[in-house]
Amino acid sequence: MEFDVLYLADLRFPGGTSTSLRYDLRACRKAGLKAGIIPVSSPIFARNRVLNQTLLAEIRATGTVIVPRDERPKAKIALLNHPSILENSVRTRTGFDAETCCMVVHQPTRNRRGQPYYKADQWPDLAADWFGHDLHLLPVSNVVRNDLVANGLSAMLHEANWPNLIDPSDFPQKPPREAGLPLVIGRHSRPSLDKWPSPEIALSCYPESPVYSFRMLGAPQEYLDQFETLPWNWHVLPFSHEPVSGFLQGLDIYSYFHSDTWIEAFGYSVLEALATGLPCVVPHGMEEIYADACFYADPTQAPQVYERLRSNRSLMEKASQRARAHVEARFGLDGFKAKFGAVAGRPGPLRRKRASSPAPAKTSAPVVLTVTSNGIGLGHLSRQLAIAKALGPRVNVVFFSLSEAIEIARSMGYAAEYRPFHRKLQADIEAWNAYFFQELREALGHYNPALTLFDGNLPYGGLVDALESYGKCTTAWIRRGLWRTPQPQSIARERVFDAVFEPGELCEALDPGYSRPDPDGVARVNPVLMTQPRHLFSRNTARRALDLPEDATLCLVQLGSEANFDMSLPRQLLLEFLERHPHVIAVEVRSPLHAGNSAGLHERLIMRKMYPLGQALKAFDFAVCAAGYNTFHENIAAGLPSLFVPNSAPEMDVQEARADYGARSGWSLTCSADDPFAFETALEQMLDPDLRQDLSAACLRKTGCWDGAWQIARQLQVLAQLPENLLPEH
Structure with a gap:
């Protein structure tokens, strides 16, 4: 396998690290380059942390290759996508060969109080010993570059940066609205304490005032708990409450201030706001990143900037146009070719050269x-x-x-x-x-x-x-x-x-x-x-597969083995129902390995063995079933009118919830196993072809989720x- 860019990346990051990778993959494809990914688990997350679903969707959409474990890929550039990948507890399954191996450094190595985030002195040896490559550092901004120099890492620095990119088409430009009150000011960030100013500072840059309405997306609960009372004009929303693009469309101004210990390396949230065309008010430390695209202020000065913008519509409009233009010129997807070329063609000074390891021998399927x-x-x-x-x-x-x-x-x-x-x-x-x-x-x-x-x-x-x-x-x-x-x-x-x-x-x-x-x-x-709706047999094919009459009214019966729950009353009532309705045949379908037999209970209660049953569900006119997970969802997906009788045994899941929800949604009927009147009534209702048609139609409206x-x-x-x-x- 050969790639232009190979990323060693943890695909679980929730914020800017994954967002920047997502746009890199999109930009790489647009540039006609080939990208691959070796997944790595960073120790900063719990082991079972959920993968970033938005990033996974981008990987699929761009055709990015996840390198299989038995391959040793080659690449022009290999990028370790976060410093935590070189923590000593990290394990990788896949080696690689690259002309240039770099680490993308997304944040400074220390906070403002000098406390280290990483053991940066170990990076060169770990990269050499684990991957057989000399390591160069690619900062995402000059803020990070200056930190790396200040902390004695100049020898590892590549002469290029690896700035984050964004697709402006994901963030439609928002035209400034007519001046009015209150002014809607907002911010968003992942729910981390570092991303939020202290309560005292927050009350100065996001003050209580009838002039301003503040919308906060992603404030962690432990941060909010630090306030005696939250300001009445704050509207706090969970991080995943809505898509960022939609959230930004509801703002007039973007205002981002953070903890006094945090050094903002890039500020991806600010980049998203600028792409939307929002005037952005941010700390002075970000001027080296965004130049004249933002308004810079100390937190106590922020309300003065808000007021300048509110009172001057022309200034708001110019700020909006400048913000969008700055993003398109400096951080659009077309910038990927340039940053790739700056790294691929110029590896920088090497400490030592290492022989490439041989590719692993091909093995059988994993x-x-x-x-x-x-x-x-x-x-x-x-x-x-x-x-x-x-x-x-x-x-x-x-x-x-x-x-x-x-x-x-x-x-x-x-x-x-x-x-x-x-x-x-x-x-x-x-x-x-x-x-x-x-x-x-x-x-x-x-x-x-x-x-x-x-x-x-x-x-x-x-x-x-x-x-x-x-x-x-x-x-x-x-x-x-x-x-x-x-x-x-x-x-x-x-x-x-x-x-x-x-x-x-x-x-x-x-x-x-x-x-x-x-x-x-x-x-x-x-x-x-087990069986997708598109793979169901037709009615006639299903009946022939089960050796069932083509012209009878057929009732599917699946009430379980009764190993942990008594279904004897529904079974008895079903036999009485068959006595009253000679044109109905009940068919109890069991797995091929089931040893029991329903023969002799009633001439029109017959047993069949078939697996998987899902493909033959169209054979039946209606069903009487327990509300187990598979049966409930397969019947709904097949549009089979069903009477669900939940198994309420304490060790079972809450089948009553499924049965009740199906009835309230118009997909099915339900009754408890100990209610003879409700069971008999529901069975009689199932003989109504119009009701069955309504139930089936309601089920079949549930599409695209199987x-x-x-x-x-x-x-x-x-x-x-x-x-x-x-x-x-x-």
Whole structure:
């Protein structure tokens, strides 16, 4: 693999570091250059910090290559995209060869009080020992350059800077509005204390006054708690409340002041405001970056600048035009060619030369080891199978499961191993965890996976110990939401995983949120389906596949195994319903491995075995089902009119929330398992073709949200540096 620019980057940064990389990738493509990324995890974030979704979307849109782990790429320039990448705890899987190797330095090495952010004296040796390259420093501005010189790093400095860029088309220019009161002044930044002035200073630059209305996007709660009472004219919004571009459109003036310990290296938030055409009032220290594009003031002087602008419309208009023009001339995407050329052609003085390491020998497809828990149904296994399909044929997925249904994965062509759960072995849980540790640890050593993927509500002690003991692969945990109660023991085990995924719920609004106390540590994706709606059999094909009559009214029955919940009343009422309606046939569909039999209960209650059932859902006129995750979402996606009877067992997720939400949204009907009148009434309603048509039409309006498996697969591909799935998603 050969690239013009190769970035070693942590793709989890929430602020300007990721934003600058995003625009670099866009500008690189526009310049006709090829970019690649080697993902690296910085120690400044929790291990399971969520990837920056906006940056991931840009990577896909620009066709930027995530370098697979078995490649050793070559590049004209290799860029370490943040100093924390050279912390001594960082691990990289992929070596590289580059004509020039540089670190982009996004901030000074110390704050105003002389406290260091990084161990900069270690950078040269770490870069040489870990990557085999001499390291040059590329500051994003002269503010950073001056700091590097002052701290004795002149010998490593490249003569060029690597300024941040922006696409002005993402920030439509806002025309100044007619002068009026109050003047809307705002600012935004990631929620870090360093980005905000002390309360005393804040009250001077953002004062209480009927003349001004201040909008603050991203103020951290620990900062707000420092105020006895927040000014009445402050309107504080969470960092993710709205897109930055839309937020800026609502302002008249942008005003950015920060902590007195912080040295602003570039001020990406200011660049976004300038691109919008907002007059910007900022500290004097930023003049070296933005020259005459901004108004510079001490915090106590800021209100005087606001007043000058408010009282002089001509000044506001000139400031707006100057701001936009400055951004387009100095920081637009067309500037990438120039900054690339300044670095690619001029590597600067080298301390020493090193021989290139040989490219690694090509190996077989990387292994993904999926571990599924012992659920009462097929939900865990089905999600893993859907994700395996989305990962594609260039990876080797191996199933290591506690579910006896693992034979399904084997029948679909996957390697699969079964290990019994402690109840199956009638073993003490502590003894079983010791057994499972040994079995999984041996499997990890044998398969040498690039990624281990667990699906279950609680990572077992044996699982956690095996993953930590092995320590050589990326780890991810997939867990459903809708927890009934807080589960601190389960949450605490997030630390073992590089990513935690929660498949989406259509009823997310009713989720109490016990599964994600830290939203930055749990990646939300769309619902995960085994079968996409576009792959459903037609009605006639589905009925032929299940050997069902083509002209009968067919009711799908999926009330579960009753291993943990009594569904006997609904089943009895269903039999009575069949007695009253001879034209209805009830079809109970079980997995191919299910040993039970419904034969003999009623001549028109028949059993079929099929997996995956989702592709045959159009065979049925309506369904009577428990409100499990897979069944609920697959029925909605297929437009199948359904009566959901939630399994309310304490160990289950809150199926009542799904069933209730579906009914309130007009997608389905619901009733509890112990309410015979409601159940009989709902069954009779399902015989109405107009009602079924209305329910189906409402379901089918829910489109474009069924690609959760692909969303997870794309993120796993980045996290574990897996080869990209070349098969189309649609």
